Amino acid sequence: MAQPMLKKDDDRDDEVDYHPFFGIEKGAVLQEARVFNDPQIDPRRCSQVITKVLYILNQGDTLTQIEGTEVFFSVTKLFQSKDPGLRRMMYLMIKELSPSAGEVIMVTSSLMKDMNSKTDMYRANAIRVLSRIIDGTILAQIERYLKQAIVDKNPVVASAALVSGIHLLQTSPEVVKRWSNEVQEAVQSRASLVQFHALALLYQIRQHDRLAVTKLVTSLTKGSVRSPLAQCLLIRYASQVIRESGANQAGERPHFDYLESCLRHKAEMVILEAARAITELSGVTSRELTPAITVLQLFLSSSKPVLRFAAVRTLNKVAMTHPLAVTNCNIDMESLISDSNRSIATLAITTLLKTGNESSVDRLMKQITNFMADIADEFKIVVVDAIRSLCLKFPLKYRSLMNFLSNILREEGGFEYKKAIVDSIVTLIRDIPEAKEIGLFHLCEFIEDCEFTYLSTQILHLMGNEGPRTSDPSKYIRYVYNRVILENATVRAAAVSTLAKFGALVDSLKPRIFVLLRRCLFDSDDEVRDRATLYLKVLGGEAVVGETEKETNEFLFGSFDIPLVNLEASLKNYEPSETPFDISSVPREVRSQPLAEKKAAGKKPTGPAGPTSGPVVSAIDAYEKSLSSIPEFAAFGKLFKSSAPVELTEAETEYAVSVVKHIYDGHVILQFNCSNTIPEQLLENVTVLIDASEAEDFAEVYTKPLRSLPYDSPGQTFVAFEKPDGVPAVGKFSNILKFIVKEVDPASGEVEEDGVEDEYQLEELEVTYADYMLKVPVSNFRNAWEGMDPESERVDEYGLGARESLAEAVNAVISILGMHPCEGTEVVANNSRSHTCLLSGVFIGNVKVLVRLSFGISGPKEVAMKLAVRSDDPDVSDRIHEIVASG
């Protein structure tokens, strides 16, 4: 038994709670640290003290700057000692203290001496410590030694140098890039970890050079890599190459054979890495998937939980896109439902829910019911989400699934869990008409005993919208009024609004509702009383708002279709003055972030679905400000829409140019954002020469040149066009960047007098109909749809020809129209044969437009679409059809 390094209590065996660091205290330890300064160094005692300091830091205590400096200086004295154990602890201590630049100088010479020592252990550790604490200038001094160390015959030293290289690449890339040759040599090392570290560094040095990465992968996949870790890395790099080659076409994928051969590797980590890489290939075919699924299936029955988890997690992901490929594993999956590791069990259940067919639903639900009781909330949320999508897939099974949801709703659970259940029920109510009444009834029961204000108000709001349209609205009144009696002010206010909706929409209930509302007039809370008064007066006809009953209802219950963040921003900008705040001046554009959301959803398959990030206050404000400051543009009126920037140059060319299209009623301004990436050049008088021969409706009216464009400081030039008022004119523009180039001496910054005229070809840009459409969400599509004049509806059918998939067709139509997809209908369920997509937007001239798209796909991938449009202006409805017909 190793001899204990620390003080031993003689009677420690009698003590139950013996703890060598019991009662340790920072001040006392720092006192002890004075032993470092003794002329006669006692290595063992010093090691002990260092351990104590490390212990204090490790427990979460920190040293003040003065204390840190003091300890650091006394530690440096210990370099006099030759004791290897003490030296090792010193290295740790120096790393832990992360000294400042001034202090580093104190130790660099000692460390550099150690770097050249004969003892490998000193060399390896001195390299690691130095690379942690030095800056660029010292790096230049030791670079030579590091390069040598990379090819050192001792693997520990080589690994230390390589790992240090990976760290240093972040701070001094230009230095590390010079080590390429040595690193390449190290890739061939016989030591497995050296190979791993060398490969990692080599890739990072070359990662921006696509060709070099491809070469690296091609040469190494032929089989000189032995270490399993390095093999895993190589698989990652190979799949990166596959991704970038974009080879989606039928036939051979590069390196696929290599990935497949890794499935037969003897190390499990390599097999897993390869299987995962195959399942994540874009557009993977079922033939390619089969071998990967087979090895994962074997892992499912492993005795190691980690392996089972890894396999079931991967299969779960595959089931989202290729449910059929995973059905073979269903039997193994079912046995995992009783796995002692609840993460594995949850993943197995959700996979089964995705791959299951209609007939197995009831059996699965029975198994899940037993299982739900003993898992944590976060897993329950995952299961609830899976059940919701299952129900949407098999609407006929709504009864058993709805029952399940209502049962678990009654059980104990936290807010997130309950919210997931309520959200699921709400989705089912919305999408499955037969489920509406049962669903509402379950929710009524739930709010009778609901501790979450947020959920209560949400449900009350929903009941107000849906309840009056059910066969027997009166049965809900009791539940709603109970809230007025029993709940807190927020819920009471919501309940009052709900009651009023029943009163407004169901005439037979009106007198009874009035009685109830009158009771609310004596509520202790202002908001509740105010609402009750407002509703009583307006519905009772005492106060008149609008002319028709419809307008009254619109006033009371109309949806609020302005993004709240935008409203908040506008209100903050509003200065009190004679002119009242005009709500119609609030921008309606919501920056949608579907990509980011999708990524997040894909990344955390078992985590609770995070709240989607709210809309960013639109860039349109900033644009409007900058544009209206240019006098020539000020007269154009109100900016209707600004597009997202479109790149007109390839990445990493001499000049980077992107364009933003600003749409006005009678004008279009093209804003070219230019940047100059050549340090030796200064551009002057930059303009964009536009050929608008393919855009007949546009007439160029003004060009605002960019006076000068120095290196690395972007600037803008504008070109304005006139177009017929209110007409969504479209067209193609070809562009040439014109400028005067002047040479610059990058060292002195001096500019030569004479410049040369030059031009640079840019890509074409197009103004499309989508540019005239604002993405404006509506909170409840059906209400909004029904609220619009049916006379304005235009319906027609289109054949879209052969398409890759339904999802692709849906996305194509959405992008042609440039409208906001509502209620998540832009997502097409896998393998579905038909889909309905709801879109909303505002067309130029502030015309509200709603679109209902029904897609169907036939056997040979022929997609047909039915398009129904309603809008404030029937002409615009026609226009939408023209857009789609021409798109």
Next chain:
Amino acid sequence: MATLPSVKNILVLDSEGKRVAVKYYTDDWPSVSSKLAFEKSVFTKTMKINARNEADIVMFDGHIVIFKFIQDLHFFVTGGDDENELILASVLQGFFDAVGTILRNNVEKRTALENLDLIYLCLDEVVDGGMILETDASVIADKVSSASGLEAMAPFSEQTLSQAFAVAREHFARSLLK
């Protein structure tokens, strides 16, 4: 960009969830309190699981945690949720076995604390700044022992017969379970 396998932290906690030795490599937990909160939730989520024979795994808050327990010590290795679980497991196994060797198969809280310097060195040799440095337990143990002047005592390669036998038996049992 293809990423390097990386470790976010390695934790050794006692049977009450208190720190014995911990090492964080990323900024996912910027403050001491967030670190402690993470340790607490990892500990409570795993304490009822029997991870004594085989390493087990949990996934939460976007992290994968692989863990293994012995006596009154709980070992954890955390990685990102898109990490290869088996790579993380190999890190845990390497660290776990190396500690076993250094403490001469007497892995429990008291010996660990008495030899805390060796545990720290061990942590230092397994992962460097989040990057896997070594996963072979015997190499790690050798590096630590050569550093700590333990050669003066019996090196690990010259264990007593009974110790060697104990190790062999454990290896044999493990290979049977595979």
